[in-house]
Amino acid sequence: MLAGLAMMLALSQPVTLSIQPWTGADLQATTADAAKYRLLVSGRPDAIVHLKASQVAQGWLAAFCTHRFCAPQRVDLKLPHSGQASIQFELIRESEAAPKQSGATILADSGASVTVPAAFRQ
Numbered sequence: 353m354l355a356g357l358a359m360m361l362a363l364s365q366p367v368t369l370s371i372q373p374w375t376g377a378d379l380q381a382t383t384a385d386a387a388k389y390r391l392l393v394s395g396r397p398d399a400i401v402h403l404k405a406s407q408v409a410q411g412w413l414a415a416f417c418t419h420r421f422c423a424p425q426r427v428d429l430k431l432p433h434s435g436q437a438s439i440q441f442e443l444i445r446e447s448e449a450a451p452k453q454s455g456a457t458i459l460a461d462s463g464a465s466v467t468v469p470a471a472f473r474q
Contacts, residue, residue, distance in 0.1 A: 365394075365395055365396045365435065366395065366462065366464065367393065367394070367395035367396075367399075367401055367460045367462040367464045368393075368394045368395065368464055369391065369392070369393055369394075369403075369458055369460060369464050369465065369466040370391075370392045370466060371389050371390070371391055371392075371441065371458070371466050371467075371468050371469075372389065372390045372392070373388075373389060373390070374388035374389055374390050374440055375390070379417055379418070379419055379440055383415070383422075383442060383444050385444070385445075385473065386415070386442035386443060386444045387442065387443040387444075387471030387472075387473065388440055388441070388442055389440070389441045389442070389443075389468060389469075390438055390439075390440065390441075391403075391416070391438070391439050391440070391441040391458065391466075392436065392437075392438050393429060393431065393436070393437045393438075393439070393460075394431075394435055394436045394437075395431055395435055395462070396431065396435060397431060397432070397433050397434065397435040398430065398431060398432075398433060399430075399431050399435075400428055400429070400430050400431075401428070401429045401430075401431060401460050401461065401462070402426070402427075402428050402429075402460065402461040403416060403426060403427050403428075403429060403458055403459070403460055403461075404425060404426040404458070404459050405425050405426070405441075405456045405457070405458055405459075405468075406456065406457050406458075406459060407455065407456055407457045408425075408443070408454055408455075408456045409450060409451045409453070409454035410450065410451075411445065411446055411447035411449060411450020411451065412443055412444060412445055412446060412450055412451075412454040413425070413442075413443075413444045413446050414441070414442070414443055414444075414456050415441070415442040415444060416429075416439055416440075416441055417439060417440040417441070417442060418439055418440075422442070427439075441456075441458065441468065443455075443456060443468065443471040445471075445473040452472055452473060452474065453470045453471060453472045453473075454470060454471060455467065455468050455469055455470040455471070456468040
C-alpha cells in the first residue's frame with residue numbers, strides 16, 4: 353500500500369523551474385559574451401521535459417546549453433533519476449540593431465514557467 357502511494361506521488365510530481373545567475377566556469381559550447389543563467393528543472397524522475405523560450409527581444413537569441421551542445425529557443429531535457437537537472441540558459445544579442453536589453457520566459461510543456469531577468473548588452 354505505501355509503495356503504491358509513493359509511486360503515485362512520484363508520477364504526479366509537477367515540473368518546477370527556477371532561474372539563478374550562472375556561477376562557475378563557462379561551458380565549452382557556450383558563447384563568451386552571452387548573459388548566462390542557471391536553469392533548475394525539477395520533476396518526475398526520468399521524465400522528458402520540453403522547454404521553450406518566449407518573449408525574447410527581436411535580434412536576441414535564447415539558448416539552452418549543456419557541456420556538449422547549445423539548442424536555440426527550445427530543448428527536450430530528460431531528467432535524471434534524482435528528478436532534478438541544472439543547465440545553462442543564455443541570452444545572446446546577435447545584432448547591433450537589436451535592443452540593448454532582453455529578458456525571456458521559459459515555458460515547460462506541463463505549463464510551468466519562469467521569468468528570466470533582463471540582460472543588458474552594448
